[in-house]
Structure formats: structure tokens, C-alpha cells
Amino acid sequence: MNTQTELLTIQEVAEATGLSVHTLRYYERIGLIHSIGRAQNTHRRYSMDDVGWIEFLKKLRATGMPIHQMLRYAELQRMGDETLPERLEMLKELRRNVEAHMAELQEHLKVIQYKIELYGELLAERTP
Amino acid sequence: MNTQTELLTIQEVAEATGLSVHTLRYYERIGLIHSIGRAQNTHRRYSMDDVGWIEFLKKLRATGMPIHQMLRYAELQRMGDETLPERLEMLKELRRNVEAHMAELQEHLKVIQYKIELYGELLAERTP
DNA sequence: TCTTGACTTAGAGTGCGCTCTAAGTTGTAG
DNA sequence: CTACAACTTAGAGCGCACTCTAAGTCAAGA
Structure with a gap:
């Protein structure tokens, strides 16, 4: 200690x-x-x-x-405390950015998911 | 055209x-x-x-x-097609990574959200 | 006393993903 | 015929966020 x-x-x-x-x-x-x-x-x-x-x-x-x-x-x-408003604004902007980024990732995930299913089906056909 | x-x-x-x-x-x-x-x-x-x-x-x-x-x-x-299995594996790994990343972002978002609320309250106190 | 190892600083080097430059060619408009 | 804009290549340069190096200090253990 x-x-x-x-x-x-x-x-x-x-x-x-x-x-x-x-x-x-x-x-x-x-x-x-x-x-x-x-x-x-x-x-x-x-x-x-x-x-x-x-x-x-x-x-x-x-x-x-x-x-x-x-x-x-x-x-x-x-x-100090008089900068609270600006810091708050920065955090809000960050929140917006993160939310937007997550939404974008979600969209891309759908495409990846679709391709995974497609490839899975193609593979099933090739090796029945 | x-x-x-x-x-x-x-x-x-x-x-x-x-x-x-x-x-x-x-x-x-x-x-x-x-x-x-x-x-x-x-x-x-x-x-x-x-x-x-x-x-x-x-x-x-x-x-x-x-x-x-x-x-x-x-x-x-x-x-060509004989590489389908490896490509499928790559896409699955990508999916795992994206999902993990999104989960992490979600956690960080909570902390940011908490701080935004905290700062909001502090500001309300300072300018009543 | 000597060595070892964890720390210190200033500053150089690295890897990634572009981004830009220089020098040259080509095809169309005036 | 000339000027111009859009393209071409090879290769240099850049911004970001580290990451590492060199040279030095210091304290504890053999």
C-alpha cells in the first residue's frame, strides 16, 4: 500500500x-x-x-x-465552471456524432449480413 | 449519354x-x-x-x-468461387467486430449522456 | 562499490490512408 | 494552329496519433 x-x-x-x-x-x-x-x-x-x-x-x-x-x-x-456551457455543447455534439456513426454502422451491417446470407446459400449449392 | x-x-x-x-x-x-x-x-x-x-x-x-x-x-x-468460404469467414469476422464496436460505442454513449445530464443540472443551478 | 532497472527529457521515427506534385499526353473549342 | 482542360504516371509529402530512441538521473540490492 x-x-x-x-x-x-x-x-x-x-x-x-x-x-x-x-x-x-x-x-x-x-x-x-x-x-x-x-x-x-x-x-x-x-x-x-x-x-x-x-x-x-x-x-x-x-x-x-x-x-x-x-x-x-x-x-x-x-x-473552471464558467466553461460549463461550452463543454456541454461539445458533449452534445459528440453525442450526435456517435449516434450518427452508429446508425451508419447499422446500415453497413445490414449489407454485410445480406452478403453473408448470400454467400452461405451459394456455398450450400456448391457443396450439397 | x-x-x-x-x-x-x-x-x-x-x-x-x-x-x-x-x-x-x-x-x-x-x-x-x-x-x-x-x-x-x-x-x-x-x-x-x-x-x-x-x-x-x-x-x-x-x-x-x-x-x-x-x-x-x-x-x-x-x-473466383473456390474462395467463397474464406470470404464468408472474413465477412463474419467483420460482423463480429462491427457488433463489438457498436456495443462499445453504446456504453460510451451512456457515460456521455450521464455527463450531459449532470452538466445540465449544474448549469440550471448556476443560472436559476 | 557496482550494477540493475525504473524512471526522466527532448526529439526522432513509424504506420496508416490518403493527398498532392511534376511532367507529360491527348482531344476538343475557338 | 493554339490554347486549354482533363487526363496519365511515378513518386514525394502530409496529418494523425502514437511509439521509440538516446542520453541521463536516481534508488535499492548484491
């Missing part, structure tokens, strides 16, 4: 989040993650809040939000 | 499919599209079958299939 509030090394955060240590440092460098606290030896020590934020970032990425937009969101977050 | 079976120029196909002429030539170069017929002046002339294949390629891409797999599929297609 750790000192007070359970601080994690970059290795541990990499394992916990599935991001590589390279990516964690990269995200911090570009400003996606605010400056992480350091131990006396300059090594990073991540708080649980940090890990929570990283998990949220992962979700944004997985929904297809480009890094520059995530950067904007992170910036707004750091600016 | 064109000669016999309505052949299209690369420009026309670009407009019809939404791919750029650059991308159309690129796809042909790497083997995603078989060699397109030429007019006397060496200019490409696309048949309706060609356009249909390109539309199918677009769907594969839109579902996230990487180019190297699409290449494999195109290769199998050209090899």
Missing part, C-alpha cells in the same frame, strides 16, 4: 488504463493531462482523480473525438 | 462515390480495384460493376476494415 491517498507510478497507471507509458507521457506533454504530481525523485505519481480523468479521455478517443478537440475540452475543464 | 453500357470517367466516378480521383487511382494502384478499362486515349472508363465494387469497398472501409484486409478480400474475389 502507498503513503496517503494511494498514488500510482506511471507503470501502474499504464497497466490500469491500458495506455502505454509512452502515451501517458505524450498526453501530458500535449496538455491532455494536467501536470502530474512528482515524488522527490521527479518520478510521476498519479492520483485516483488523475486515473479517472485518463479513463474519461479514453472514452472520448474511443468515440472518435480527435485529439485537438479533447485538448480543447481539457483546457475548458481547467478554466 | 455514353456509348454502350454507360461508361464513366474518373471524375464522374469521384462525384458518384464521394471518393477523390486521387483515392480512386490509389485504390487501383494498390490492387483494391482491378485494372479499369481504358478508352483509346488511355483514360479510365468505369463500368457500373466497377462503381458497385467501389461502393462496397467504401462500406468495408466505413466499418473499420483496414486496407490490407480489403486487399485480401479483393484478391480472393478475383480468384
Whole structure:
């Protein structure tokens, strides 16, 4: 167990989040993650809040939000409550995009499904 | 109207499919599209079958299939009916992947939805 | 004391999927 | 006859999101 509030090394955060240590440092460098606290030896020590934020970032990425937009969101977050409306708008736009993307995937899935059935039938004919 | 079976120029196909002429030539170069017929002046002339294949390629891409797999599929297609089983397997794998991806998006959508509601409430408090 | 290994930084390199450029040919309009 | 637009090729370049390298620091264990 750790000192007070359970601080994690970059290795541990990499394992916990599935991001590589390279990516964690990269995200911090570009400003996606605010400056992480350091131990006396300059090594990073991540708080649980940090890990929570990283998990949220992962979700944004997985929904297809480009890094520059995530950067904007992170910036707004750091600016405090007066940026709530803009962040809300970003999330709503993201929701629209994800819903549209899912609808598109659904359509494509139908075509794939159709082709699978067609191929199945053709195969049944060839090897009766 | 064109000669016999309505052949299209690369420009026309670009407009019809939404791919750029650059991308159309690129796809042909790497083997995603078989060699397109030429007019006397060496200019490409696309048949309706060609356009249909390109539309199918677009769907594969839109579902996230990487180019190297699409290449494999195109290769199998050209090899004829004895490759039906492998193509069927590829399509089934694609279906699994798309379904998994959609499920993941659905989960992320929930989190986004939750945050949107949370932010909405916070905003309502701040500006009553 | 020495080695090992986990960390640090700045910056270079990679893979993907295009996207663009340069230089040349061709066919039609004026 | 000339100008122009649309095409052709081979190959270079680009944006994104990482991913890796080199060189250095530091702390703990043999």
C-alpha cells in the first residue's frame, strides 16, 4: 500500500488504463493531462482523480473525438465552471456524432449480413 | 449519354462515390480495384460493376476494415468461387467486430449522456 | 562499490490512408 | 494552329496519433 491517498507510478497507471507509458507521457506533454504530481525523485505519481480523468479521455478517443478537440475540452475543464456551457455543447455534439456513426454502422451491417446470407446459400449449392 | 453500357470517367466516378480521383487511382494502384478499362486515349472508363465494387469497398472501409484486409478480400474475389468460404469467414469476422464496436460505442454513449445530464443540472443551478 | 532497472527529457521515427506534385499526353473549342 | 482542360504516371509529402530512441538521473540490492 502507498503513503496517503494511494498514488500510482506511471507503470501502474499504464497497466490500469491500458495506455502505454509512452502515451501517458505524450498526453501530458500535449496538455491532455494536467501536470502530474512528482515524488522527490521527479518520478510521476498519479492520483485516483488523475486515473479517472485518463479513463474519461479514453472514452472520448474511443468515440472518435480527435485529439485537438479533447485538448480543447481539457483546457475548458481547467478554466473552471464558467466553461460549463461550452463543454456541454461539445458533449452534445459528440453525442450526435456517435449516434450518427452508429446508425451508419447499422446500415453497413445490414449489407454485410445480406452478403453473408448470400454467400452461405451459394456455398450450400456448391457443396450439397 | 455514353456509348454502350454507360461508361464513366474518373471524375464522374469521384462525384458518384464521394471518393477523390486521387483515392480512386490509389485504390487501383494498390490492387483494391482491378485494372479499369481504358478508352483509346488511355483514360479510365468505369463500368457500373466497377462503381458497385467501389461502393462496397467504401462500406468495408466505413466499418473499420483496414486496407490490407480489403486487399485480401479483393484478391480472393478475383480468384473466383473456390474462395467463397474464406470470404464468408472474413465477412463474419467483420460482423463480429462491427457488433463489438457498436456495443462499445453504446456504453460510451451512456457515460456521455450521464455527463450531459449532470452538466445540465449544474448549469440550471448556476443560472436559476 | 557496482550494477540493475525504473524512471526522466527532448526529439526522432513509424504506420496508416490518403493527398498532392511534376511532367507529360491527348482531344476538343475557338 | 493554339490554347486549354482533363487526363496519365511515378513518386514525394502530409496529418494523425502514437511509439521509440538516446542520453541521463536516481534508488535499492548484491
